[in-house]
Amino acid sequence: MAQHIAQKLRLTAAVLGTVTRKDLAAAFRGVNPKTAFDLGRADKWLQGRSQPRELSVYDDWTKLLKLEQPGAWIAESDLPGFTAAICASHGIDRAELERRANAHFETAAGHEERSPGLALAGTYACYSSALSPYYRGQLIRGSLSIDVGPGANGLTAAYREALPTGQLLLGGQMTSAKRGLYAHLKEASGEAQFFLCLFPHSRPGSVLGGYLCGTTIIGPEPQPSLTRILMVRLRNPAPQAWGGYLPPDGSIAADLASLGLSVEQTEAVDRQLAQFLVGDSDGGASQIPPAEFRAIVDVFDRHWLSHSA
Known part of the structure; x- marks a missing residue:
């Protein structure tokens, strides 16, 4: 042995x-x-x-x-x-x-x-605007795990959300570059896909942030969506049952404290985090109403069909 x-x-x-x-x-x-x-x-x-x-x-x-x-x-x-x-x-x-x-x-x-890979490796508590129209205006919590994978600069990422319909788990390769941190995450047992475009990693690596792009998971029809996302590094992995939609009056600072990460001046931190996540949106994810796109499709479909003969 x-x-x-x-x-x-x-x-x-x-x-x-x-x-x-x-x-x-x-x-x-x-x-x-x-x-x-x-x-x-x-x-x-x-x-x-x-x-x-x-x-x-x-x-x-x-x-x-x-x-x-x-x-x-x-x-x-x-x-x-x-x-x-x-x-x-x-x-x-x-x-x-x-x-x-x-x-x-x-x-x-x-x-x-x-090494960027080892510096990034760990578990992160993630907060972003809910993509589902049923929870518009609320934040959703997810956990991101980054591991060092095969190869000199190989990184793998696994993202999990606890949805009312069950666990959503996506994974894929992560790339650390000078101008940003990127990940294309795919659901192993389904069709869901998310793309992360984040600010470049900086020392000591306590937080990551940027955009999450994907389509709605819970809703009457899929909608391409874009939302800001914030990822706070944890010293210990989040419990399996943790996650899901944060109540409308929920505190991110209090939520992080439940995971063992307590910050001072919680009210000021909550305001700062909320301002970052909402940004220039109306309080929810940036989404295109399907009817607007279908109206444009109707115009060009008719033109295409009229000239196809």
């Missing part, structure tokens, strides 16, 4: 002089261009939350360290034995290797903290 994987990876990075996960992944690719050492999963391996399941990763690992032992030995060896093997293979003193490993861990933490 594999053991001490996180510590072994840190010792490996220390002896190789690789500073970041990206550097370590590049070193693995150096011995096997098709290595199963995945940059996205390496974060969990280094945190001890999981371990490589593919035996080929350990085979590549022993080649990387130029050890005589087979890959399975790396997975199953105890930490003192693994450390001794590295020291013997690379001619380094044990105390010096451990010193490098400790220094490497601090340096790598600084580099990873500056």
Whole structure:
């Protein structure tokens, strides 16, 4: 059974002089261009939350360290034995290797903290204008989870709303760019789709904001809709039952406090957040009345049909 994987990876990075996960992944690719050492999963391996399941990763690992032992030995060896093997293979003193490993861990933490992906990863409480005409003028709460996915800059996002009709869950890729943060989210078991266009991420990353674009989920007919959205970062995930429409007289500050995020001057904060979310709208999402669009469709359909013969 594999053991001490996180510590072994840190010792490996220390002896190789690789500073970041990206550097370590590049070193693995150096011995096997098709290595199963995945940059996205390496974060969990280094945190001890999981371990490589593919035996080929350990085979590549022993080649990387130029050890005589087979890959399975790396997975199953105890930490003192693994450390001794590295020291013997690379001619380094044990105390010096451990010193490098400790220094490497601090340096790598600084580099990873500056990584946009890791800086964005987390759970956010989201507030936006309800798209449904039945709840026009109210705010709806949702939760957004951002995770580091495969690839050097891979981010995945999952957005959830607790609707009267059941849970709405959408997911997809998120892209962090200099001029903005973008996500195209799709419902796995349905047809709903949302697009997020947000302000660029800034340190320390306590809040995200921008626009959400999509069609109404609850209503007599679908309407293309646009609303401002605010996403406040939480220290702990929101309960599964949390979410749904905020009562008309509900307080966002009080709602955040129920999630463990208490702010001072709650009334002033509520006014500021409400002003941001409402913006220049009439208090609800920006929507085009279907009748207005159908009137234009009627004009051009008639013209098209009259000239199609």
